[in-house]
Amino acid sequence: MAHPIVTLRAYGDGLRLIIRPNLSITEIEEAIQQELARMNPPLSETSVQIDMRAPVLTDKELERLKTKLQKTYNLQTREVASPDETAAPVVVAAPATHTISQTLMLSHNESSEQSRIVPQTIRSGQTEDFPQGSLIIYGDVNQGAEVRAGGDVIVLGALRGSAHAGTNGRLSAVVIAMELVPLHLQIGNYINPPLLGQKSRGYPEIAHIGSKDIIVVERFVKF
Amino acid sequence: MGKVIVVTSGKGGVGKTTSTANLGTALALIGKTVAVVDADVGLRNLDVVMGLESRIIYTSMDVIEKQCELQKALVRDRRVEGLMLLAASQKNDKDDIQPEQMKSICQRLTVNYDFVLVDSPAGIERGFQNAAAGAEEAIIVTTPDVSAIRDADRIIGLLQNARVEPINLVLNRFSPDLVKSGNMLDKSDVLDILNIELLGIIPEDEAVIASTNRGIPLVHSTSSSAAQAYMRIARRLSGQQIPIPDLHAKNFFSGIMEWFSRKR
Ligand SMILES: Nc1ncnc2c1ncn2[C@@H]1O[C@H](COP(=O)(O)OP(=O)(O)OP(=O)(O)O)[C@@H](O)[C@H]1O
Ligand SMILES: [Mg+2]
Numbered sequence A: 001m002a003h004p005i006v007t008l009r010a011y012g013d014g015l016r017l018i019i020r021p022n023l024s025i026t027e028i029e030e031a032i033q034q035e036l037a038r039m040n041p042p043l044s045e046t047s048v049q050i051d052m053r054a055p056v057l058t059d060k061e062l063e064r065l066k067t068k069l070q071k072t073y074n075l076q077t078r079e080v081a082s083p084d085e086t087a088a089p090v091v092v093a094a095p096a097t098h099t100i101s102q103t104l105m106l107s108h109n110e111s112s113e114q115s116r117i118v119p120q121t122i123r124s125g126q127t128e129d130f131p132q133g134s135l136i137i138y139g140d141v142n143q144g145a146e147v148r149a150g151g152d153v154i155v156l157g158a159l160r161g162s163a164h165a166g167t168n169g170r171l172s173a174v175v176i177a178m179e180l181v182p183l184h185l186q187i188g189n190y191i192n193p194p195l196l197g198q199k200s201r202g203y204p205e206i207a208h209i210g211s212k213d214i215i216v217v218e219r220f221v222k223f
Numbered sequence B: 001m002g003k004v005i006v007v008t009s010g011k012g013g014v015g016k017t018t019s020t021a022n023l024g025t026a027l028a029l030i031g032k033t034v035a036v037v038d039a040d041v042g043l044r045n046l047d048v049v050m051g052l053e054s055r056i057i058y059t060s061m062d063v064i065e066k067q068c069e070l071q072k073a074l075v076r077d078r079r080v081e082g083l084m085l086l087a088a089s090q091k092n093d094k095d096d097i098q099p100e101q102m103k104s105i106c107q108r109l110t111v112n113y114d115f116v117l118v119d120s121p122a123g124i125e126r127g128f129q130n131a132a133a134g135a136e137e138a139i140i141v142t143t144p145d146v147s148a149i150r151d152a153d154r155i156i157g158l159l160q161n162a163r164v165e166p167i168n169l170v171l172n173r174f175s176p177d178l179v180k181s182g183n184m185l186d187k188s189d190v191l192d193i194l195n196i197e198l199l200g201i202i203p204e205d206e207a208v209i210a211s212t213n214r215g216i217p218l219v220h221s222t223s224s225s226a227a228q229a230y231m232r233i234a235r236r237l238s239g240q241q242i243p244i245p246d247l248h249a250k251n252f253f254s255g256i257m258e259w260f261s262r263k264r
Helices: A025-037 A059-073 B016-029 B060-064 B099-109 B126-133 B146-161 B176-180 B187-194 B206-214 B225-237 B252-263
Strands: A006-011 A014-019 A046-052 A075-081 A114-118 A127-130 A133-137 A146-149 A153-159 A162-165 A175-180 A184-187 A190-192 A205-209 A215-219 B003-008 B034-038 B083-086 B115-119 B137-142 B167-174 B197-203
Touching (some): A006 A025, A059 A075, B003 B126, B016 B083, B034 B099, B167 B187, B187 B197, B197 B225, B206 B225
Parallel strands (some): A014 A046, A046 A075, A133 A153, B167 B197
Antiparallel strands (some): A006 A014
16 A cells, blocks of 8 residues: 555654655645645644655755745644654654544543453454453454453554544543554544554554644553 | 364355365365265355266255255265265255254264365355354365455454364465565465464465366366365364475575575
């Protein structure tokens, strides 16, 4: 599957705008417009880092893009990750971020939550629903399978299907998986758009709602 | 006492009937007694693939309706010792048979046969449930494409809930060339998702189609690679420890290059 032309992704240090190599500035601008149009509420007054994995734009084009982001979308460019920056993470196939935001009450007292351990892989057509608390899966959640928890969803394997954490509206709920490649991901009422054809990034990841009101996916190190 | 193995897939057309015919024949060729049962009521074709269509007089429906004895409904395959077919009725519908009735037939067959292989129809409805009703073990047939694998995964979940164990995998229509060019999932991708034991890999092979059309199961002549793969699976089913060879893409030189690049 082709990568999207631009991907907006949230990191611990803020938003990153990831641009696929070898495209013209018009294609990129158009894609940015589409990507930002999907944001609800609209993103603004925040800063983004432009991330290019290969030389795509000339300095002049880059200036034009920065100006446009500023003028049209009210987005500041924090920095531009240069293509020869070898430490730059491979994030082209990473989940895009998206938000459907309504203000929700934090309705849950976390310490009273229970947890349930599921000792096997959840396969296509199977559902695991645990509104009382968190789910811990000793196995995979395959495509076509669905896990839903009032609290956290923790998958000690690959999450390939659907996961919904915080079904009771607890927005501090998280989704953690050894391989986080879900088709659908939801925390509370925040939804990621369908994510097809993702590749595992080879380390555990955590999805949570970040300070910017979007689902953030980042490398999981510890709680 | 023999054992009942259902051959199933979820998705249609992935090679259940081909696999049942060939594994049944292969097991008989290595000296086992085998009954193959067509559970695809209404759309039977195991008899066609095995070239026994013209000799069918009774079907499992006649046995259920007590029109004839089970032993009399079995058609003997004259090409190999110890191989019998129980055909499915073409006039009836899958809903005309109850899972309990299929289970009873399969259990009675285990008295006289080492292996009872049940060819399941596609889907997860009544036809599949009938086919799986009497099974202790299962063979999942899948092709290396995402929709077949998704359906196989669904079926595995259902079989696990029904305490069928073990559930083994036959990966059919595998093409190393397509894997190499990045257009087919590799064996490891499939096993990662399904997470069950691999029984064998059958390559994409034109000889399969030819044998289907002639009604002579492939394993009667050992020349094709698919036939050899089925023979190895039959040996594994009968308890022998046979390694599963990796299938390689055609170009020898490119294989060497790949080996070097993997070493780095
Ligand atoms: N390894 C193979 N190489 C080439 N062709 C194959 C192979 N395996 C199966 N086929 C072809 O695929 C077709 C479907 O095979 P088959 O009838 O065994 O599938 P099935 O799973 O029983 O289908 P159904 O769900 O309709 O019962 C046949 O035409 C067969 O010849
Ligand atoms: Mg069939």
